[in-house]
Amino acid sequence: MGLTTLLLALSTGALAQDRPGRFEVRSASSTLRDGVHFLEARVEYRLSSEARQALDAGVPLTIELEMMVIRHRRFWPDVEVATLRQGYRLEYHALSQRYIVINLNSGEQSTFATLFSALNFLGRISDLPVIDAALLEPGNRYDGRIRALLSKEDIPGPLQLIAFWRKGWTLESEWFRWRIVDK
Amino acid sequence: MVPMADRRQVKRLIYTAVMLAGAVLWLAALLLLSQTAQNSADFARLQSAILAVNAAGVFVLLLLIGGNLVRLIRDYRRQVPGSRLKARMVTMLVALSVLPLVLVYLFAVQFINRGIDSWFNVDVEQGLSNALSLSQTALAIQMREHLERTQAMNEQVNRLRAVDLIPALGELRRESGARELSVFGANSQILATSSENPTAAVPDYPSEELIFQLRQGRPFVALEPLGRAQFQIRTAINLASRSPGAEPRVLQGIFGVDQQLSGLAERVQASYNQYAELAFLRNALKTSFTLTLSLVLLLALLLAVYGAFFTARRLVSPIQQLVAGTRAVAKGDFDTRLPMPARDEIGFLVNSFNDMTKRLAKAHQEARRSQAQVESERANLAVILARLSTGVVALESDLSIRTANQAAGAILGVDLTNQVGESLVAVARDKPLLEQFLAISQGHLERGESEWREQIVLRGEVGRRVLMCACTVLPGEGDETGGYVVVFDDITALLQAQRDAAWGEVARRLAHEIKNPLTPIQLSAERLRRKFVPSGEHADDALVDRATHTIIQQVEAMKDMVNAFSEYARAPDIQISSVDLNQLISEVAELYRHQQRPLSLNLSLDSALPVVQVDVGRMRQVLHNLIRNALEALEGVSEPRIDIATRYASPNEDGLAEIRVADNGPGFQAEIVEQAFDPYVTSKAKGTGLGLAIVKKLVEEHGGTIQARNAERGGAEISILLPVEGRASATATIIQSARENRRERA
Numbered sequence: 001m002g003l004t005t006l007l008l009a010l011s012t013g014a015l016a017q018d019r020p021g022r023f024e025v026r027s028a029s030s031t032l033r034d035g036v037h038f039l040e041a042r043v044e045y046r047l048s049s050e051a052r053q054a055l056d057a058g059v060p061l062t063i064e065l066e067m068m069v070i071r072h073r074r075f076w077p078d079v080e081v082a083t084l085r086q087g088y089r090l091e092y093h094a095l096s097q098r099y100i101v102i103n104l105n106s107g108e109q110s111t112f113a114t115l116f117s118a119l120n121f122l123g124r125i126s127d128l129p130v131i132d133a134a135l136l137e138p139g140n141r142y143d144g145r146i147r148a149l150l151s152k153e154d155i156p157g158p159l160q161l162i163a164f165w166r167k168g169w170t171l172e173s174e175w176f177r178w179r180i181v182d183k
Numbered sequence: 184m185v186p187m188a189d190r191r192q193v194k195r196l197i198y199t200a201v202m203l204a205g206a207v208l209w210l211a212a213l214l215l216l217s218q219t220a221q222n223s224a225d226f227a228r229l230q231s232a233i234l235a236v237n238a239a240g241v242f243v244l245l246l247l248i249g250g251n252l253v254r255l256i257r258d259y260r261r262q263v264p265g266s267r268l269k270a271r272m273v274t275m276l277v278a279l280s281v282l283p284l285v286l287v288y289l290f291a292v293q294f295i296n297r298g299i300d301s302w303f304n305v306d307v308e309q310g311l312s313n314a315l316s317l318s319q320t321a322l323a324i325q326m327r328e329h330l331e332r333t334q335a336m337n338e339q340v341n342r343l344r345a346v347d348l349i350p351a352l353g354e355l356r357r358e359s360g361a362r363e364l365s366v367f368g369a370n371s372q373i374l375a376t377s378s379e380n381p382t383a384a385v386p387d388y389p390s391e392e393l394i395f396q397l398r399q400g401r402p403f404v405a406l407e408p409l410g411r412a413q414f415q416i417r418t419a420i421n422l423a424s425r426s427p428g429a430e431p432r433v434l435q436g437i438f439g440v441d442q443q444l445s446g447l448a449e450r451v452q453a454s455y456n457q458y459a460e461l462a463f464l465r466n467a468l469k470t471s472f473t474l475t476l477s478l479v480l481l482l483a484l485l486l487a488v489y490g491a492f493f494t495a496r497r498l499v500s501p502i503q504q505l506v507a508g509t510r511a512v513a514k515g516d517f518d519t520r521l522p523m524p525a526r527d528e529i530g531f532l533v534n535s536f537n538d539m540t541k542r543l544a545k546a547h548q549e550a551r552r553s554q555a556q557v558e559s560e561r562a563n564l565a566v567i568l569a570r571l572s573t574g575v576v577a578l579e580s581d582l583s584i585r586t587a588n589q590a591a592g593a594i595l596g597v598d599l600t601n602q603v604g605e606s607l608v609a610v611a612r613d614k615p616l617l618e619q620f621l622a623i624s625q626g627h628l629e630r631g632e633s634e635w636r637e638q639i640v641l642r643g644e645v646g647r648r649v650l651m652c653a654c655t656v657l658p659g660e661g662d663e664t665g666g667y668v669v670v671f672d673d674i675t676a677l678l679q680a681q682r683d684a685a686w687g688e689v690a691r692r693l694a695h696e697i698k699n700p701l702t703p704i705q706l707s708a709e710r711l712r713r714k715f716v717p718s719g720e721h722a723d724d725a726l727v728d729r730a731t732h733t734i735i736q737q738v739e740a741m742k743d744m745v746n747a748f749s750e751y752a753r754a755p756d757i758q759i760s761s762v763d764l765n766q767l768i769s770e771v772a773e774l775y776r777h778q779q780r781p782l783s784l785n786l787s788l789d790s791a792l793p794v795v796q797v798d799v800g801r802m803r804q805v806l807h808n809l810i811r812n813a814l815e816a817l818e819g820v821s822e823p824r825i826d827i828a829t830r831y832a833s834p835n836e837d838g839l840a841e842i843r844v845a846d847n848g849p850g851f852q853a854e855i856v857e858q859a860f861d862p863y864v865t866s867k868a869k870g871t872g873l874g875l876a877i878v879k880k881l882v883e884e885h886g887g888t889i890q891a892r893n894a895e896r897g898g899a900e901i902s903i904l905l906p907v908e909g910r911a912s913a914t915a916t917i918i919q920s921a922r923e924n925r926r927e928r929a
Contacts, residue, residue, distance in 0.1 A: 053463065054463060057459045057460055057462065057463030057464075058455075058456035058457070058459045058460045058463070059460055059463065059464075093408050093452065094315060094452055094455055094456055094459070095315060095318055095319060095322070095406070095408070095448055095449070095451070095452035095455075096322075096405070096406040096407065096408050096414070097319075098405065098406070098407065098408070100408060109409075109410060110390075111405075111407045111408065112390075112392065113392055113405065114392075117391070117392055156460070156464055156467075158464050158467040158468040158470070158471040158472075159464060159467045161467070161470070161471040161474060162467050162470055162471065164234070
């Protein structure tokens, strides 16, 4: 009996109402202002059924934005110049029946009546400082990379073990690349 | 260089250490895994590593078990000793460990599932849900109140002019008990604001959803959690427009929630949240517990299987060694020693085995030694038998030859040593001496006399042989006889010697006792003759003359005879020197060439004959006697002939010089040929009868032998064999000393 449970639990996507989630960076660009490159990006977050259920059950989800500045080199592999992580915690507050988004870097908190608006809020990134222009050597070509992912490290232990296998918990966007221009 | 045993020990130590470290690591990983299931963020990060360690452990164990299994199957097919026992033990141990493990596992899974399910209670869930609803209702009342208050402000704010808006808003805020009261224009532009907190320069901007809702014409009210058990209620309404086409304005109020109420509500929320999360994680918990448990089970199973192999190997290896040792012993290798495994029963067994092989080896060695002793004794016996002048023949009960020595062959005229295993009856065919010997022996055996002793005389071509024969029965198995041993001595020569000695004594006595009275008899007869014969006075003178003449003549003859006897008995000291026999024979033969009678004397001398150590005087006498004997035998023969030949016989061994003298006379009479060398044995009219006897005596003084026979083409033939050197002097010395003894006694 135990074994059957285990097998059932391990089988992915077996349930009919399972909806796959998707993270996707739709656009990203940077602008130079006051000697700092600021990021402007649009990310589409679509949670999987599993993640959605967990969120509604009160499990906080951590969504991370991973950014990188890369210097191009001819005939050689590219070099990472800087890496930046921006974390958000998304949770459901049962009492107020609202979704809360907390910026883990600044501690800023926003509440939303719907998950859609919360995700929409998360997907609009603007004026996020990426790198000081002084750190970029002139004459080189620099690219920015960004991706969004659902962190598995902060979900509760028992879920982690399962998240290891389950597709519904593996939510990761592709890397999106843009060129950092010195203007 | 490190000794082999030390190196093996070090290797084993390293192996054990690695195994132990691996086991500890694995155990730690498993513990961590179980911790992961308990919602611990720190361990969560290690999860991949933990799983990797577990997977590696399982993989290593599978490899070990696979290797062991392959080896076991290979051994089983090759029927390596101990493999069957090992297979049985492994099967048994695995079965013994797997069954309880699986049982425990099934029960544990059951308990975990039931246990986790039992945490969740419908009543608790409902209670929490109700509590949350209650809190929500309580807060909802406040929200409605605040909204109503905000709506009530609509009229007042509408009436105000833009200039009065800011101070009036402060008044309104204080009246309504709001924390913050703001009026926004189009695009959320701040038209006026009043805050409880004077430092807050910028008001809380309305959110998009608020604006969206207001645009739909619905007032906005929401409870917003602030964290740390604090809430605020945000209300917003569209302010009625004073004139058509005027800018739409929004009044937003932010109200605090009663501290106690918010604290309680937050606690309810926290409990509800925790419960909901747990309920949600129920399946995940079950899964992870089951997974962990399954991993532990897998590990335990694999360990048990590996342990089964390990234990079986440990237990079987001394037995395998025992089997190998037993096989080695069965093949005759008694030096097998097994290493001591431990101080247990198997150790005792191995000890006993080692003890046994040690004793076996000792016994084997002793058996070999005694066998070697028997062999050497047998070899000694064979040497003794070979050197023995006595003939020894051992026969089986069916009269086949078991052993026979050279002397037996020499005496019986057949080489029996080459005929071992053959029937004596078959061998005896056409062998006259052996036939006679067999006939006598068989006669005794047929009469049932198994033990007998008899002097037997065998007649052969060469002459008669006198054997002293004794037979005895060999002990056999049970009542049957194990065969016979016949021992016999050729006593022909002994008897001859006795006869010679007797004759020598007779001759000496005769010479002494008879010769002495002869001289007075002769003198007396001569005196009688002198006194009576010349006168012629008496008529009987003629008679006296005849009588005395006869006496004197006969005495003379007797003197000659006695002289010859004394000659036979007398023997001067032997004087050995190197003599060329061929030359000596030529010299002696030359003396007989000028005889008046026509005589053909042929010499056939072997030039290879070496110089011989003999007494030249005696040898010359031997030759004279032989030739004279031949001449006497040739009287009356029409064409007398004497052949003298020499030959170097058996030059490889002790050299022997042979002299053969043959004549074409009448030969020996058949009945005397065997006693030809006895004194007074003669077939001739003339002669003393001592010639050949003296020859024989002289030859024997030189350690030689003499034989007489009739030649096939007629006539007598005498052959002498003399040792070339050495023995002559020894034999002569013995004879001389014997003679001196005799003289002293006389």
